[in-house]
Amino acid sequence: MEQVVFYILAAVVLIATLFSITEKHAVHAIIYLATSFFALAVIFYLLNAPLVAVFEVIIYAGAIMVLFLFVIMMLELGHPEKILLPGVRDWAPALLLGVVTLAAFILLVLHHPPPALPANPVKIRDFATVLFRKYGVAVEIVSMQLLFALVGALYLGRRK
Amino acid sequence: MIVPLTHLLILSTLIFTMGIFCLIAWRKNIIMMLIGIEIMLNAVILAFVGGAAYWGSADGQVFALFIIAMTSAEVSLALALVVYLHRRKKSVDSDDFSTLRE
Structure with a gap:
């Protein structure tokens, strides 16, 4: 199911x-x-x-x-509606690079399939413990990063 | 795990490849380039959550949360830049922003 x-x-x-x-x-x-x-x-x-x-x-x-x-x-x-879709010169290199990446990864994964491990579901309590005990400093850094993004967006968006 | 990790990784790589395709094929349009970056970040989140479910450890989910927070900061700055550039040149075509070259 x-x-x-x-x-x-x-x-x-x-x-x-x-x-x-x-x-x-x-x-x-x-x-x-x-x-x-x-x-x-x-x-x-x-x-x-x-x-x-x-x-x-x-x-x-x-x-x-x-x-x-x-x-x-x-x-x-x-x-x-007047925008042109990307032409062949635009998407041909994209297709080439993307297909090479995809083929390399799929060949690698199918050649060495990871063994099946016993299922051990993550509980929300584990999530909270790891987030605030192990990565507590990272939470503070992310909050500072959001503040800096706010200040930068305000600076870029102001009118002269 | 409801499905093998291999299938999850292949799905994640397919989405990531579509993101690369969008980024390179639409390199004349700044907004579509940002959409490609969003698609690629979502593929990475899927890989992290799949790894967390495979090894039964919460670290992958925590990193998925950090990626979401980082993306919201990145998108707010990038869209502020798009608004600023559009105000100067009335365009979102990346070929129009070449004043440093001239």
């Missing part, structure tokens, strides 16, 4: 991402990407990471994608 749900969600993620990277309207691309993030959040829930799933929905789909949408709507981008 859970395996079937995982493969269906994986297909949803891949198809939505494919639509979003081949879409010439930036707003449509963002909507497809939000769909893909919702499916990815359910995959995280299936992998015993409910907190990461919740943060994915709240921060990624809820905050970051909406920030993208607001900025795209605020900029006057003219006529998005």
Whole structure:
């Protein structure tokens, strides 16, 4: 049951991402990407990471994608339907580099498959202990980083 | 683990490759380049959460949380830069921002 749900969600993620990277309207691309993030959040829930799933929905789909949408709507981008899709000279090197990376990784993984370990699900209590005991300094650094990003965004966004 | 780690890693690599493809193919449009970076970061988060589920340790989930926090800082700065550049040149085409060269 859970395996079937995982493969269906994986297909949803891949198809939505494919639509979003081949879409010439930036707003449509963002909507497809939000769909893909919702499916990815359910995959995280299936992998015993409910907190990461919740943060994915709240921060990624809820905050970051909406920030993208607001900025795209605020900029006057003219006529998005007149934007040309990338031509062969644009996507041929991308296709070459991407396929080489993908083929190398898949060959490596299929050649040395990792052995199956006994399942040992992570509890939320373990998550909280590791986050605030082992990586407490990192939490402080991340909070300072968010503050610096706020100051930088205010500085860049002010009007002369 | 509901599925083998191999399948998770292959899914993560597929998403990451699509992100690289978006970044390189759309290198004329700054907003689509940022979307490609978001896709790649999500693939990395999926790899971290899959590793946490495989080894039964919470460290991978903690790092996924740190990546999400870092991404929100990065996106706010990057979009502020996009607004600033659009205010100067009325464009999001990366070829228009070449004043340092001239």
